[in-house]
Amino acid sequence: MVFLNIIETSLPLTNPVLKFLIILIIILIAPIFLGKLKIPHILGLIIAGAIIGPNGFNLLLRDSSIILSGTAGLLYIMFLAGLEIDMAEFKRNSAKSFLFGMYTFLIPMIIGILVGIYILDFSTITSVLLASMFASHTLIAYPILSKFGVTKNRAVNISVGGTMITDILALLVLAVIVGMHNGEVNMQFWIKLSISILVFGFIVLYVFPIIGRWFLKKYQDKVSQYIFVLAMVFLGSFLAELAGVEAIIGAFLTGLALNRLIPTTSPLMNRIEFVGNAIFIPFFLIGVGMLVNYKAFISDFETIKVAAVMTITATSCKYIAAWLTQKSLNFSIDERRLIFGLSNAQAAATLAAVLIGYNVIIGETPDGEPIRLLGESILNGAIIMILITCTIATFVAQKGARNLSLSGTQTLEREENENEERILIPISNPETVEELINFSTLIKSKSNKHGLYALNIVLNNTSTEEENQRAKKILEKAEDMAASTDVFLQRLLRYDFNITNGITGVIKENNITDLVLGFHSGKAISENFLGKLTNGILSNSDATTFVYKAVQPMATIKRHVIIIPAFAENEIGFRFWLLKVWNISRNSGAKLLFYAPSRTLEILLEIQKLHQIEAEFKSYNTWNNFSEIAAEVMVDDNIILVLSRENQTSYNKEMNKTSDLITTYFPNNSFILIYPRQNGVSEEVLMGLNNPSLLPPIERLDKAAKDIFNYFKGSS
Template sequence: MFLALSGITLPLEDPILKFLLILAIILAAPLVLNKLRIPYLLGLIIAGAVIGPHGFNLVLRDSSIILSGTAGLLYIMFLSGLEMDVNDLRRNGWRSIVFGLYTFSIPMAFGILAGYYILGFALHSSILLAALFASQTLIAYPMVSKLGLARDKSVVIAVGGTMITDTLALLVLTVIVGLSTGKVDQAFWYRLSGSVVACIAGITLLFPLIGRWFFKHCSDNIAQYIFVLMMVFLGAFAAEAAGLEPIIGAFLAGLAMGRLIPRTSPLMNRIDFVGNAIFIPFFLISVGMLIDYRAFFKSWETLEVSAVMVVGVTAAKYLAAVLSQKTFRLSRDQRTLLFGLSSAHVAATLAAVMVGYNVILGHTPEGEPIRLLNESVLNGTILMIFFTCTISTFAAQRGAHNIALSGGRTEEPDEHDERILIPVANDETVEELVHLSTAIKTPRDKGGLFALNSVSNHLQDNGPDIKRAKTALRIAQKTAAAGDYPIEAMLRYDVNTVNAITSVIREQRITDLVMGLHHSQGRIDTFLGNTAQGVLSQNSTMTLIYRSKQPLSTIQRHLVVCPAQAEKEAGFPRWVHRLRNIARNTGARMIFYGTETTLRYIRELNGKRAGEASYHTFDDWDEMLGVANDARRDDCIWLIMSRKERISYQAPMSRISYYLSTYFPEHSFVLLYPEQASNTEAHYLA
């Protein structure tokens, strides 16, 4: 009645009302579903079915919904590639290949047998039906990622295996359609293999080069996000042009861009936020709009095909997960998570069934088209999507929650309370100081950041110096907030900056001090500056002095030069842990230079991740030319320093300004002064 009186007709045609309805569903779904204990992802799919053309017909699945849904699917695949650690993927690469072959070959066998012997399909139709069984969609990945399990072994295996099985399934689709239409010849195989290799090589090799150049030359936040979004669709288009499914290109784009987008960066926070708020919910709702409950009642053949497809594909995917568990010695919860991630069928399945449905092999005497896949398979696929998404969501939720509760998060907690102080004085260096500070933090630890600006006691409250100090603090707050990091800004009136920093270190129990290298103002000025030297002489806190020549996100490698006996200093474990955090958060590679003894201790502290770094024997700091010869354009140089009269102090450290200006004039660098014992006694590792 209300709709009639207001002149509103169904389905809704006003774009404002359509968008308003979908936003209301996205907003209300978590509130309602949490009470009913229905997973959020499944709830959005159900909501899509309710408002879609087969439900109350509130919204048609028109081009705008299809566009938003496609963007959401590509976004999911891009995020899965972006959050994938290349080293984890390399370490588990063979496992992904084996799982991919399991989850492809077992459903293929089930599908061919079911299609040919149970449903009575022709051989080509049975093989194409089997390709529907084999393909899978990572619909539960956003939920798993939110729980901090993106780097769990089972998740890495599932993501890598999905790329393999989807690629193989879609290649089967391409070949079967070609055989059915008589288009397969010798040139067909050359074109297919050449285009696939060119696509994969182009994305993995060219995208990082393009991205690094762009991020170096553009610091605008909006432009950076639009650029990333453009690369997602460019990768998807390249894959589509090569005869692959666009989701493969989106995943490869995320994998290629991963090292340019640190996990702690504001850009990563924007990508996560927009994806989880808009793109991914739109995709799930668009999937729900495909579900037609009336398909149950259309014909017995539809019910038979649906039952065979749902039971067959679920059994096949579960068997693949069980075999993977036995092969890789996974836990039961990891097996459940692996099954949950690999059992949903949406993207590649829809692509395959629509292609098969649209291929007409001939006509019956009555003029009816003979299709490669008939209408019963099309309706059965829609029902299979609903059931497999339901099974996938519940299974992934159960496995992921059990792993998280048992302490299976892939991010290791820091053994120290991280409280980082950033003195900000120069507006131009504030952002990079904040980026470095968030990069050295343990992943998912958002607290413990402080920004400080010190002014003289004699300055007026509204004077220009006070305004500049407040501006620098606002920049620090804005930069940290963009990465979802709260930062406490402090404006201190004191007799001098050294006294202000020292006081805050004691008051706030600061563990890490991140400072910018000051600008030299004359011949009598020292390399570090009076402030840094004063702080180092009065405090034992770990101090990082940073000069940035390019954005931290574009750094490919960190070259860490360690002095002899560095392992005997009290702060040795802390700075090794901080460097490990940088490697995890930015994806950059660590290369350590030091004595055999020091490198052995670093390997022990790095533990399982020791193999992801390189270690080179280096004994004499006067031979810094050797490190310079190894350095590349996009490297950052780390020099592990020591205060005078400490165990690891060496005479060449007094000539550090000469080394840096001579060998590394265009490189970013960090001078790291480790935490010192409170007395003159050395702290030896056990």
């Protein structure tokens, strides 16, 4: 009897434990059940919210807890859009984003005003506010694109940039209309709004990165880092509201500000995406579903009329904008689907506009009933419009994303030996494990099917049980670190009489293509170390070898300075290490600065045209004097020195003085030494890469570049 008394029997439920349990069950079951019906999980959560909400079975109210979690989910979507965007692509496409932003704002505004006045018979001010609802949109479908791995597509970049433009303009229209009603729109209003937006933008885009870099350098605790990022998101959102714009703008700009501090392959990014997709974003979608009032749709003809007109108008305008963008920029049909899918969903800004308009009283009826700027029929019609547009958007975005993802998978087909990337990380010091794993995930290609290999060598002649246990714990730590980035890591514990023999043996036994060696941050690199490396590992293995010393976390690096010797392009391993350097920029968004002879720069510039990243290229021919480069190197730069094995094409005797050069010119910077791979290309390629005398210079360049392009295409 006592047990029965504590069970709630009345609806809606108020027991917090039971409420949370029901929501978790929905988050778990809705995507699984509806996935079998080919219905996007996002739409499933919205439908589930409508079923359990106050207008459905009334299991739950859309109370403050749902609103709070939903608000966090909406901000999360916008933050992730800014965080995952390719910054180099975003800058290059700024003009295209502006074009789409104007299309997707002006077309709905013009058509919406005409529809409001001539079809729905609304007043001019009501029609303008209605049109601003059509112009704005929410990136509801963004998690779908993230799932299919197409968030860095140019169409997505343009859509996200255009979203910010149209939402800002639509919300400004809303602010002006409310201000006009309150009699506040004057010169002082515009000055105050302009100054507050400029101050807000400066703080978020320029001050936030400084704070973020300082915090991530100083504090390595994973929980603290996540809470810090979450706090920055809400701080940016609050500052946006203080400036007079919606919080979603602040969340997006915070994502842009922290973009380069949180690489896509980092454990922190993995935690951010996991918590958002598991908790916050589903809460938002369920909350949107709770707003749906199907009863109004079937009982009131005026609501049916308004909802139908609003839905058709909004969808048509967004499709026209997407179609014009596709034709103007020569995009594919699937890229148009991405643009339309991202821009058609009406939710956040639409809700803001309709609720504010509904609460603005412009008069009274003879019976004393309030006359609202936006009536109840528009409120209910907007909810129906949100449901239908979100449904259309999710289906269209899913189709476009799936097609592009399949197309991208096909480009990964290439020679078997190139597709079998295997990265080995010998580890012995617990203090360097985290940075070595982070660095390895940063250079890893998408086509990598084997994950990472972590190796610890226990010396047969001196090992003790304590040392054996220590080796196992270090490998377990490496495995945990890799798992936090969703990367599989294979642990290798080897017993050998010699560390060098152990490493080279594992390289041969496992067909290792890339070797990552760590160097303790508290020690200075010595000629003795390089000598043992050269005479031991380098002389007995052909793998691309990276020697990495981390002075600061890789995520806090602003720029990578790559110094390349003469004739590096003639080395067999040129394209292999170059792809890894390209991956650093792709996965972290950091800028690359190349110093190389003009002949090498020609190839790099050709690659840059086809596989664009944010990079700068400078001609440099003197290897033994880095004073000119050192003068431009800053505190947060990472130095990458491309070296060579002795007797190879790009080998220079001055490379024997590498430790002195680093100590003299870059004593306080992180650095990476790269020794190119010495096998893995066909005889035909060798003719073009290793024997320049057999071909005229321009033909040699074309031959080398073509082969490198094909390798990049297969690994991107």
